[in-house]
Every structure is written in structure tokens, then in C-alpha cells.
Amino acid sequence: MAIIVNKEEKRKNIALSCRELLLKHGIDKLTISQIAQTAGVGKGTIYEYFENKEDIVFEIITTFIVEHEKKLEEISLADISTREKLFHFFYLLFENETAKKHLNIYKEFLAISLTHEAKEMLEFSEQCREKFIMILNRILEVGTTSGELNGEMQISASSLVLFGTGLVVDSRLTTCNVEQEIDRLLNIIVKERK
Amino acid sequence: MAIIVNKEEKRKNIALSCRELLLKHGIDKLTISQIAQTAGVGKGTIYEYFENKEDIVFEIITTFIVEHEKKLEEISLADISTREKLFHFFYLLFENETAKKHLNIYKEFLAISLTHEAKEMLEFSEQCREKFIMILNRILEVGTTSGELNGEMQISASSLVLFGTGLVVDSRLTTCNVEQEIDRLLNIIVKERK
DNA sequence: TTTTTATGACTGACCGTCGGTCAATTAAAT
DNA sequence: ATTTAATTGACCGACGGTCAGTCATAAAAA
Numbered sequence A, B: 001m002a003i004i005v006n007k008e009e010k011r012k013n014i015a016l017s018c019r020e021l022l023l024k025h026g027i028d029k030l031t032i033s034q035i036a037q038t039a040g041v042g043k044g045t046i047y048e049y050f051e052n053k054e055d056i057v058f059e060i061i062t063t064f065i066v067e068h069e070k071k072l073e074e075i076s077l078a079d080i081s082t083r084e085k086l087f088h089f090f091y092l093l094f095e096n097e098t099a100k101k102h103l104n105i106y107k108e109f110l111a112i113s114l115t116h117e118a119k120e121m122l123e124f125s126e127q128c129r130e131k132f133i134m135i136l137n138r139i140l141e142v143g144t145t146s147g148e149l150n151g152e153m154q155i156s157a158s159s160l161v162l163f164g165t166g167l168v169v170d171s172r173l174t175t176c177n178v179e180q181e182i183d184r185l186l187n188i189i190v191k192e193r194k
Numbered sequence C: 001t002t003t004t005t006a007t008g009a010c011t012g013a014c015c016g017t018c019g020g021t022c023a024a025t026t027a028a029a030t
Numbered sequence D: 001a002t003t004t005a006a007t008t009g010a011c012c013g014a015c016g017g018t019c020a021g022t023c024a025t026a027a028a029a030a
Helices: A007-017 A019-029 A032-039 A043-049 A053-077 A082-094 A097-115 A119-145 A157-170 A178-189 B007-017 B019-029 B032-039 B043-049 B053-077 B082-094 B097-115 B119-145 B157-170 B178-189
Strands: none
Touching (some): A007 A019, A007 A032, A007 A043, A032 A053, A097 A119, A097 A157, A097 B097, B007 B019, B007 B053, B019 B032, B019 B053, B082 B119
């Protein structure tokens, strides 16, 4: 017949080659032409591998979120106090300039999925949420058995995820001091140890 | 010399006349041509009164949020238990079909302000946040003095606002059960009364 | 009072951009 | 030579935004 390319692989490669482009311009300013040029293919080729613009942006963002989850995993397994784990868990997206770029992209992703009811996007968000909850639960369990957390309080990981989402969204406001907010939350759920 | 119109008033009138249009179509599907037609003016006229599309959408959404704040005020002053006040405070946007339309609008507002760094928009958001915090603080104060809340816990209104924001954003996910999440939170901060 | 003039309000044809399509082309496999 | 997967960029339609020109009216001039 003719050449057979690994569609899935090429899809990922195109996405990978445009990571920096997305970080630099953000979703809105990113054009398909730019993407095609950066990936070194024709514009039409993009549509061989992606449904539409969201689809490709989504694929790129996925790579970021997967990395993010990996870091969260590391935090949950690190040899630090539960309080520190939780702090880093929430503060991860704010820690430095690179993190803030990722934060911006994540905010844009949230913005899109708030207005577009794309099924795949929602499913992916669900999966992320569940993963976050899983990791948080592990941290909470360790903290409870070690006595670091206010165990009788029945903190649920899903509530904490809501707090985290709020943090991401409201961090755009100057009246929201991220570090302080996290500390306040931790003061409630983590026992004083003296 | 020539006719002088009240720019501010006409601006508001154009916005008002398009409330239903926005509720019906959402931001993305809303076109300037539609807006102009609905408002009964030419397309160019829109740009006499608004900077750009976001500017006009923002003006419309503002009218919804102002209404929302009024309802929150009412809740905070109602003759119900603190737990009920807090529940309604968070559940207000989910209570019925009309509320859900407003929820959608609020989500779209969040979406816009997540991606556009417009100064006025941020300032308005700050004001909203401060107002929310103010109302919540009033509820919390009453609840603390009446002994309904776990007073020693130092719940901060701003943390609760973050929770609320997260609730709005994550409510688009089926894995997020709004009522349950609110109840869980309230179980932590409200004393059992038996 | 009537005419002229200045100017803000208004308009929609037009422009540039961009997401998305498709007919034509290429090239590998048979 | 034929078939077929893969690729491409010219093209399309939609949309946000602009601007040169028109309109309406109040003030000034006659």
C-alpha cells in the first residue's frame, strides 16, 4: 500500500513540539498556523491528527498535567511532615516562574472547560480530580495514623480539592494571598505540635 | 451643537437589552452583530460604548452578579440557623433552574476573567470577593457568638470563599456532588447540636 | 425666524485573522 | 501501472473590529 504512520505517536510528537509555543503565547493567541509551522507540517496535516484547536491544545496541556501529577506523587511520598506535604501539594503551582507559567496554562484550560461542554475534556478533568483525591487521601491517611492531623475532624480529600481549585482561580486576585490561605487551612486541619 | 447622549446610561441599556440573549447563547456563541441587532443599533455603535466584546459581556454579567449579592445579603439576615445560612450561601447558585442559568453566567464570567487581564474586571472581582467575605464574616460572627460554630477553630471567611469558588468551578464535574460537599464542610465547622 | 454650521451619534461595508476544508499531489507498496 | 495512505496550502466562511461617510440637532449667524 503506502506509508503507514503511527497516528498516535505522531499526534504526541506534534503536541510535544508545541509545548514551548503554548507556554509562550497562551491558548488564545496560539494559532493553528503557528502550530503547524512549529511542528514542521502543513496546516491540513494538523487536522489529520486532531479534531480541532481545542483537541490539540488539550493534548499539550495533558502533558503538563501528567507532569504535575508526578510531582504531586513525589510530594506525597517525600520524607517530610504531613503539614509540609499538604503545603507543597497546594503551593506547587505557585512556587516559581516555571510553575506560574504552568499555572497560567491550567487557568486557561479551566476557562475553556468552563464554557465548552466537550465530553473528553470533562472526562479528563474527572480523572485528574480523582487522581488528586487519591494522592491527597494517601497523605491524609499517613497524617491521621501518625497523629499529625486532627483525626476526629473527618477531613475529606474532595473538600480539599475544592479548596485547591478555588485557590487556582482566585489567585488571580491581589486580595488572595496564596501562602497565607494555605497556612490558614493547615492551621485548622493540622494539630499544633509542641 | 449636537445631541449629547448619556453614554453611561446608554451603555447600561444596551447591556440590559442583551441579558436574555446572553443567557440563551452563552458568551462564545454570542456575536456582536446579534448584540447590535437586539439592542437596535448598528454594529459600529456598540464600539462607541464598549471597548470590545469582553467589555460588553462583562457589563451584562455584572448585572447578574449584583443580583446574586443581594440574595446573599438576604440569606445572611434571614431568621434561620447559621448552618442553614451557610448552606444556602454556598448552594444558592445550584438551587433551581433559574439559579443554574446564573451559575452558568458566573462560570462564563470566571472563564473570561481567568484569561483576560483586564484591569476593570479584576477590580470588580476583588470587590465581589470582598463583599462575599464581608457577608460571610457577618454569618460567622453571629454563629460564633451564638455558639453554633466551632469557635476555637478560627475559620476564616476567605478560606470559605475559596471553597465556594472551587465548588462553582468543579460543579461541572459529575464526580463533584455539590450538596454533599457543602454538608461535609459544614460538618467540620458547625457544632453538632443535640 | 430662517439659514448656516459645527459636531457628536450612528452606520454598515469592509478588513484582517483564524479555524477549518478539500482537491490536488506525492510517494510507498504491490 | 495502480492503489492508497499521507500531506499540503490555497481557499472558505465567520467573526471581531474599523472607519469614512451620513444624519440629526443645537448653537450661531443672518
